[in-house]
Structure formats: structure tokens, C-alpha cells
Amino acid sequence: MLNLPFPSRRHFLRSLSAASMLLPGIVQELLAAEGSAAGPHFPPKAKRVIFLFMTGGVSHIDSFDPKPKLFVDHGKEIKAEHPEIKNRPGYEHIYLKRPQWEFRPHGQCGTEISTLFPSIAECVDDIALVRSMQTSHSNHFNATLGMHTGSFTFARPSLGSWLSYGLGSMNRNLPTFIVLAPQQPYAGGQVWAADFLPAEHQGTWVIPGPEPVANIKRRVSSARLQEIELAALRQRNADHLAARAGDPQLAARISSFETAAGMQLAVPEAFDLSRESDATLALYGLQRGQTTGFGWQCLAARRLAERGVRFVELIDVGSSNNWDAHGDMLTHAPLAKNVDQPIAGLLRDLKGRGLFEDTLVVWTTEFGRTPFNNSAEAKGREHHNWAFSSWLAGAGVRTGTVYGETDEYGLQVVKDPVHVHDFHATILHLMGFDHTRLTFRHSGRDYRLTDVRGEIVKGLLA
């Protein structure tokens, strides 16, 4: 692998092999033990998660939760002790507001989905739709944090970090938890933070574009130069280690350079879509050469899933110009168009490659939107944490099913509520964990994703 045209060639090679002869045993052991839990509590249904997060609050009543009565009663005044209108000037009276999109039954299961998501609707037989989601806060920041960490106020480890911690890595050349997001979401990096879990479980934020991971591009002008440099470093470190009786910390750091060198190749390869066929690109609605857009994120997610990344989160847009349609519900249309075909393409591609059997796909948002506004003519909808829709697909999921129900206007959950904590408990269950036992001792307390709550939603399980 090294071919240095000077007398010390053998010297360098010797140093290399010396280092690697010394290391493998210790290093592998180390890596296995390093800051991870002992693995799943029971055989998991899925090996990995692709988490699709629509930021800003998708209107459930315009997308996945049909409310014919809301069309009929448009303009009718209602009363509600709602957190978004409490003591808010101009909101003394509220009126029902009809959805802007029509609903039609789809697939064998006949689940009704609106024309907002025509492609996802075609995949409805592969998903388990939850129409009774609930969350504890009606603010973007808090609800987004809650959906990711189970905590609505304090910084806590993210769902992806918990799973990375619980499951460990399948590919040391790639991070276990990767977030593909063009911009910062609400609550910023807290959304993918490992917090008190070991740092390796922190989500690696990848901004779609030419350099997806920080410092992944070789800075010196040739691979040869880098090899010379790394070999010299390796030798120096090996000598240092030899005098210290194989100190595991030092050995781990030496091996981290090997992994980094692997990442330097593996990461760009994982994000290089050039070998994908035209048919595959078309499935995601991608142009050849394109390195941005939700289609790119979805296809990159499939590639990362194939390469053993445990948790891939895709966030569609950032903390502005998103689904937060206070002003006009029609702003949902381009946002839906941005994600609809790519998501359907992802589901089909996963199925086609047999990845659907051991991949869990989660689609969610932080909260829904109000079926009312302060005038029937208002074009937008407000934040609504009482009810919204999410869905699961893939491994271990009872597909083609609808779970839970809201009232005739989509205002309140009337059957089988699924709080964010329950949603988390169910995801952990599918990944082989008892959510009450996936814990980490911090500040004298055993913390867990679901805090002191969470019930597994059995109705979503196959």
C-alpha cells in the first residue's frame, strides 16, 4: 500500500505493520466496549431507522386525517380552551375552517389521504398511520425538542443518540447517527445532541452539498502525501504506546486515525450518487449530478442505511419558510411537493432492495394545525398540539392500518391517544429495547428517552 521511492521504505513499512500488529486485538475490544450499552434487550424487528421530520407543523386535517364535517361546518363558531388562543387579542371568537385539499381512499386498505401527498398515498398499504398523535407543547422549539428527545424544555439525548448508544455501530467508517438537513431546525443542534451520552452518539449533521461532513476532504494535495504523513504519525504513536504498555486510550486514538482514513473514503462514497441508475434517480425525482433537495436526502439515506448507519434523520427545511402556515395553507403545497415523490420513492426503493424488512421508516412533524382560525376567511392555521398525524413503515409495523381517531373536526383525540412518549416507546420496542430499561446514569439518576412515561402502542405492531 505504501510505495516510497527512497531507502527508508522498509523502515516505514515496518513501522506500519508494527503498529497494526500491536493494535488489532486491543482496538477491536476497545471499540466494542467503548461507551455503548450491551445491545438490544430482545431480538429487534429493525436494524436501523430512517426518520423523516417535516419541520414547522404539518396540518393533519389537510393531509392524513379526513374530516368531512369540517367541510360542511366551515365558518361555524366553536369554543375551545386552546393554548394558542388563550388571552390572545383578536382570538376571542374562533371559527371552523375547511381543509384545502380533497381526500380519497387509497390502496387495498382504503385509507383516505388527501391530494396533498399523492405519491405517499399510493404507498398507504405499506404504512401504519397514527391519527391520534399528541404532544405536550404548542411552541415549535419545545415541540421539536420533545419529538426528538422526549424533553420539552431541557437538553437531553436525542432518539438517534439513544439508539446509537443502544445498538452500537455496524460500520466503523461511518457515524452511527447522521442527520441530513439543509438548514438548522428549531432548537438547533439540541435536536441531534448526545447530551450526557458519550459524544460518539451525537448526530453528525450533514448539509446536502459537495462537502457533506466537516474535514472529510483531504487537505493535502495528494493521497500519497497524506499516507506519508499518517505513516509517520502512526510510527510516532506506536513508539509512544510501546513505552506505555499498550494504554488502551492511546491505542484507541491510534485506531481512530485508521477509522478516519476509512471515513475519508467511505463518506464521499456513501454520498456519491453517480453509480445509481437512471431508474433509481427517477424514482426519487432526481436529476443526475444533483447534490441537494429532499430527493437527494432520501436517496443518500437509503445508501447510508445500506452501509450500516443506525439512524438517519432527514429534515426537509429549516426553522423558517416551513410548514408553519399561519399566513396561508397553500404554502403546504410546494413543501408537500418537495417531499412527496422522494418519500414514496424511498419506500419503493427500500422494498425493491429487501431493506424494508429490517428498516423502520418514521414520518412525523412536531404538531398539527388548528381546524379553526379567528375568522373563517383566514387563510392559515395555528399550532395544534392536541392532535396530529404521523406514520410508521417497514420492519415490524402493522402495515395498511390506521390507529387512533380524532373528533369530527380533528380538534381532539377521541380514541387511542399516542403521546410522543408512547411513539418513542414503540420505536424503541421495534428496535429491540424496553424503553424503561434503556437508561444512562447521569448526575445520580438513571435517565431514559421516555422519562417516566411512555406505553408501547401495540396496535402499530405487526
Place this chain on the structure above:
Amino acid sequence: MRGVVGIVAVVVLQLRLHADDPNEFFERHIRPVLHEQCRKCHGPEKQKAGLRVDSREALLRGGDSGPALVPGDPEASLLIKAVRHSLADLKMPPPTEAPKLAAEVLADLEAWVKAGAFFPVTTVASPGSKHWAFQPVHKPAVHALRGVNPVDAFLGTTNAPSADPRRLIRRMTYDLTGLPPSPEEVDEFAQSFWKSDSAQIRDEAINQLLDRLLASPAYGERWGRKWLDVVRYADTAGENTDRPLRDAWRYRNYVIAAYNHDTPYDQFVREQIAGDLLAAADPRQYAQLIPATGYLAIARRFGHDIDKDMHLTYEDVIDTLGKSVLGLSLGCARCHNHKYDPVTTRDYYGLYGIFSSTKFAYPGCEPNQKVRDMVPLWTPDEMASKRKPFDDQLVALDSAIKKIKASQTERWNTMRQALTNPPTFLAAAMTSDNGGQAAPLCFSVKVGDMVRLSIESCEPSRQLIARVEFLVEVGDGGQAWWNLSTDVLGDFLDANPHGDRYGQPATWCFLDARKPLEVLTDTVRDFEGKKGLHLWRHGDGPAAFVNASDVSLTAWSAILPPHSLFLRTAPDGPVGVAWISPISRNVRLSCRVTDVNSGGTGGMWKLEHFAMNIGAPMTEIAGLNEELQRSQQTRAELVAREPKVPLAYAVTEGNPADAPLQKRGDPDQPGEIIPRKNLDLLGGQRTSDPKASGRSDLARWLTDPTNSLTARVMVNRIWQGHFGCGIVATPNDFGARGAPPTYPQLLDWLAATFVEKGWSIKAMHRLIMTSSAYRQAGRDSAPFSSNGRPSKPQASPDSPPLVSRPFHPFPSRRLEAEEIRDTLLALSGELDRESGEGHPFPPETATFTQHTPFKAIYESRKRSVYLMTQRIQRHPFLALFDGPDTNASTAERGLSTVPTQALFFMNDPFFHAAAEAFSKQLLKSPAAGRVRLAHRLCFQREPSESERADAVQFLEAYRAELNDLGPEQRDLAAWSAYARTLLASNELLYLD
């Protein structure tokens, strides 16, 4: 969870036992039922309806429906009613989840309650005050020979082999300053160390080194940072927009200074809790003490409207206070009594009242961006002498200005009233007719009459711009004349009404002609940056303006010839200019109005004569204008000299009041009022003055020498700072769930000594760092080869250790994030050692929302402790190398080794720049000595022969790959690469 479950792993025997022994009866018949049937919803995991069933106290306290248990009276006990299903709305276990309990079980429960509901106390999770950390500190006797450091006597490290001096100085310098020692410092220390084999001489060398290091400002920068970790310091508020905290840095610098001054730790704690109150009593220290309560103020803010979530901020304060000073997690007690430590919700709300009686600086948030309640660093006296005169003057000036304006308004009103008679029409025309020229008009005027020229656009909503020439002559002009342009061009913006060349103050007036008499009041100098283009106007409405320059200018796509005056109509009405007659004579008036809009459709102009005396009030107004200008000028000068009060992000006294307990931590469910008080654990005293917040009392309680925690917690932190791990391995948790001390006697001896030595942190450094334990050799006991000297024999192991747990080798540690960055900057010669102050934040008027939160990274060459750190967004470098959590107290840094760190050392631009700068330093010195210099700078040692040879080979190999570069570039590239192999090495990154 584990402990309690373990105890109850009791097999339920179906066989009925005689119930003589209440304990046995309970364990056999009651506990299994409570555990299996109730615990899931009413145990340590969940407390549905606020109820727990795992202790007698909990059952007596009950839940939302009241006490669950009345010992001796099953009929009155809610527990019995619920399991009997005798209440319609309270059936337990819930019929949807489990069948009703068997009659036999019901009978057991009834019998148990009837017999007094015996519940063995051993099941109470809290060990109460028996826990070691809550016992008073007793200074143990030290059994050691003279000259033996007591630390070694406790550890049995009296004869531990010592590290060689170059390693010692590296260890000590990083430990105390976070920076590498220079080669000269290493040489000097090694020389004095080797001067003699006498232990005394060596101790002397070490003491001298300690003196130097502890006196360095870098000491406070390193150790202050450790405290900043513990108090989760950040430069932003952490609410939904992560508002920047402009003045938080003063607290950061206060901490650094306190360490550098060796402020006694008890005083340090008191200042941080009640610095403002201490400052009131000590004006000389005022500016130093005020920022100290930043300790409280930097508490995290939560949510959208932070005032609504202050209960969470108080929790953050109480929890951080508990962890940082007492080593206790108090936050749990917000919702329920602490499960493991003797801390109750009453304790929690007793402290809560103290903080809710305190006014916290307000950083602003999305719905209310305005910063308030910042604390001046000036004493009330200084405020009175330095600030008050300014404020008073400003108030006086503002009131004078207001008065002048009122007088002017009054006169305008008088004039408007005088305008009741319609004016005499003189002339009118289209600007497009005859070039807009009025033939000379002759008429008679009286002093004070007004002749008004007004212009209106022909096309509605189109704003016409017309050049205006206006001339009034007496006789044939030989006696007197008034030319508008000549009179006003030179000092157009000085006044409106404007004077004439005869010194009359109010001859010309520029008017908003949409109203009967409305003067234009707003001025713009050099409109759109065009020099000489000055405006009088009303918003974007009517305007009179001049091009006083020597060239044509363009504005509103009209070409404006030089030395001319123009009028621009309002979109909805006319604009005007008036001549106010200073004389009573026959006059001759000529004027010309030229449309300068290219392709303009023109407009209409009109001349009117208002024959009523408005000259007098107009003159008065002009006079007042001068007065107004003088006052405004004075005000501007005053404001420019404004004595700026330096502010701290700190706290002051608020409205003192006891706080109600919040049921299950919910502020919307207030319960009983809890008096402000000390923790029961520390004595439980109430605050002394109901009219004060109680922070003075709290500061005293926390630092009372009889308090068993404060000194222990702090000496443990100091120990941890030197050895990587505390005597108590959980530095923020000395409670029942924390780790027990590995050397309890040593801990107590240190704690007692700490207090005896006046809580001096530097004294503890000296004590610990002069011990053999600290000076021990590391894992690598390779001989020291500096100056070709042979390795000295280590102390002989004559006497066996006092305890059986030898304490070696010295634990190695990775450099912390700040040490890595500071070392790279120091070695590259780029480090700016000046202390940092504030950050270049956006102006205070900038607004942030949750959609567009504050987010910034400020580059700096100062030490990393001065980097701006945020709460929602972590600093990427600090995050990569396990920097502190800015949201919660960090008791110990993580020490992760992840490939993304390796990528930093391979490809990061900052690292490459540092290596290049380092290699440029090396290249300045003679070629022969560079490898040696590099090793001495990075590793405080000489390179070995093979290292020298490797370096030569490396440089050759690297240069050979760069044939296309010039020799100098090749050299720089090769040396930079070589520098990277040193700077990225484990030897640099690890300290042993």
C-alpha cells in the same frame, strides 16, 4: 430501581403463616400485593394521581384524593375502599387492566391496616442523615514522619517513584495553566532539580515552580474554566432564540480573577450568591462584586416568553446551586421529595422563595426583545455623582425643547386662526403654459402679509417636481429685493421659516400646502448621499429642496440643475413656498415654475396674497427656531458625552415573598406557602429578614464551617483537577446515589485543612502538588535523558505503605479541548495572551426569533476560555473535543476518542494553519537545530537519535513528492507536514 426490587424478591407463599410478626406478615402478604398490583403506576417510576405506595409515609401523604391510609381504620382508608371497588370512580387496580383482588388478599390488606399498617422503615429509599456525606467533617490524625506530606501518609505513596523533572514540569504547567512550558522553563527547572539529590533541594525547586505557576494569570484562566464548567457558563440565554448575553463575560472574568487572587472559597461562594448585598457594604469592591451574582443570572432561560417559564429557571438555579456547592441534586425535589437523599419539596420551595424574591437580569426574548434589569457597576454614590447630573441635564433640556415646541405650536395656531378670510388671488397657470412664467405682478403689501406660491400635480398620485424662481422687488429693485434662491441656498436647512439677506429672520417659508398653514419640518442633508441636495419635507410627501452644489444632480429620475430650488408635490396635494413681507410698500413680483420631470405631464401653480399680519408670529417662530436649534445642539453634545454605565448580567433584590409549593412541579397548582429557609439537612433555619430575599442568609448557610458538604465537595474538585478522578468519583453528587469516597479519611483531612487554611484553593494546590502521589512517575517510566545525564535511582522502597492500596502510576489524561486549542495557538506563536472581554454581538436593538435565532461563531486568537459559547448551538471545536455542556453543570469532561477528532488533525484548516505557523517558527532557526527545537517545544524533551533520523527521511520523502514546487514552498510544505505529525501525536495530546 435495582435495590428496591432486590429486597422484594420474595416468593409468595400460599401457605398462610401466623401473623405474630408484623414484619413477616407485611413481607409475605402485603408487600407482594403492593409491588405486583400497585407499584407499576404508584411506585418510583410513575405516581399516577400523585400517589406512591412504597412507603408508609407515602401512603399517609396519599395522592390527589387525599391520604390513602388511616392506620387502624380500614373503613376510612381510601386504599381499602379502592381495592374493594366500593367507590364508583375509584376502583383499583383499574378493572380495564386487572381483575379485582381476591377476597383473601382483601382480607390481608384490611387486617394489615387494622393492625396499624406496619411498614418496615428499611424500605424507605432515603438513607437519611446516616449517609456519610451528611456527617460532620472530623479531621483525622495523621500518622506520618516529619517531612512526609500527609497526603502520602493517607495514600501510602510516601516512597512512590518520582517522575523525571521534564515530565513533572509539563504535568504541573498544564495542570495549573493549561499551556505547555517553554524550553527555557524546562531547562531551568531541570537544572535546579538536578542540582542535588537532596529531597530538600528538589522540594525547593518544585516550590519555586509552584510560585511561578500560581502567580501566572494563566492559572485563573485554567482553573476558573473548571468552575465555569460546573456553573454551566454560556454567553447566551438558552431560550428559544438563544439571545446573546452582552455582559455575561464580566462574570466569566470575575471567576478568573477570583482564582488568580486566591479569593477564599467561602467568600467566593458568598459573593456569587449575594455579591450585590456585600457590595452595598463595601463600596471599594463594588465593581468587582456586582458581576459575581452572574452565577445566578446566567441560569438558563426557557421557552418563548421567558417570564412564563421562570419556575424552570429557578429550578436550574437551585439544581446548579446544589450540584456546584453542595454536591447534591436538588432539582428532583421540584416535583417530589428526593428519592434517595433527605431533600424534600419543602426544602426546594424554601430555596425557591429566595430566588423568586430576587430580580434577575432580563436578557430579552422573542415576544419582548428589550433588555432590562441589568446591574450597574457603579455604586449609588457614583451614579449620583457621575450619572445623575447627566440624567438631570437631559431631562431639563428635553423639557426646554418641549416647551419651545409648544410655544411654536401656539403661534402656529394663532396664525391659522388668523387665516379666516380667503386670500386674494394673484395669478395661476399651468407649468406647461408659457414655461410657467408669471409676468411681473404689482400690488401693495403690509408688514406681515404672506404671498404663497403653491404647486399641484395635474395627474393625481404623481409627484411633480418643479424648479422655482421667485423674486420680489420694491420700486424697480434698486431699493430692495428678495430672491428666494439667493436668500436660502447657502444655509437652506438652517431654518424654516427662513431669513433673508437683510437679516429678517422669517421671510421665506416652505409649506405643506395640503393644509391651510403647515410648515415642512423634516430635514434631509445630502439626500441619497448626493452632496448639496438638501430637503425640507413631510415624510415622502411634499418637499422643498435645493441643489446647492455646482453640478447637476439626479433624484427621483429628474435632472436637477445646480444652484436651484425645487418643490415636489405630495401624492395627494400641493406644496408651497411663501414670502412674508417685511415691509409695507408696493412690490413687484415675478416667478417662474419649471417642470423638471422628464416627460412630465406638468402641473398647476397659483399665487395668493394673504393680507393679514402673520409676520409677527412667524418672526417669533423663527426666533424660537434658533432657540430650539441651540437646545438641540446642546442636547446632542450632552448625549455625545453620556457617561456610559458599565453593566453586569447579574441579580439584585426583587420583591421579597415566600413562595407557594407547586404541586408536582406545576406552577398552575399552587399549594401551601413555604417559608424561605435553609435545607433541613443543613439546619432548616428560616431567613432572618422578611424584607430581604434571604440570599445573605443562604450565602452564610452554604459556607458555615459546620456544613458537612461545601468544603468536602470543593477539595474533591481540586483533587479531581489534579488526578483526573475525584476521591469521590461523582463530584456533583455526594448523595446516596453518588460514589462513596475511595479515601474517606483523606477527604476529611483535606476538607478540614482547607477550612483551617482559610479556604485557600492555592494552598490546596501546593499541598497536593508537593505530595509524592502527585509527583509519581507515569506509566512510562523511561529514564530521563536530558543533558545526557543518566536516570537517577528512584527512592528506595524501604518502608511499606501505610495503606494497602498503592496509588500509582500517575494517571495519564488527554488534554482538554481548551488545552488543545491553546497549545496549538501557543506553539504556532499566534496566541494572544491578553484577557478577553465582551463579544462582537449584533447591536442590542437586533431582534431574534425562534425562526431566526441568534447563531454565531467568533474567531479569536485569545485563550479558549474567552471563546463565545452558546447554549442551543455548541461551539464546533469545543463540541468535538468534549467541551463543557453549557446547559447543565459539567462535573467532569468527557474524554471521547472519535474519528471525527482524527479528521480534525488530518484536514481541519485551523489545524493546518497552526502547523504551518509552527513550521515557520522552526524555519527561522538554523536547519541543524530545528528537529531538536520542535521536540523541546512540543514534548519538553530532546529527540532521540532515531527520531532525528526519521525526521530527515520524512522531510526528504515529502519534498520528493513536491517536485513541481519551488524550494522554499517545498520546505514549508514538508516542515508543515512534519509539524503536523508532532502536533497530532499522542505524546502531545496526552499528559502523564
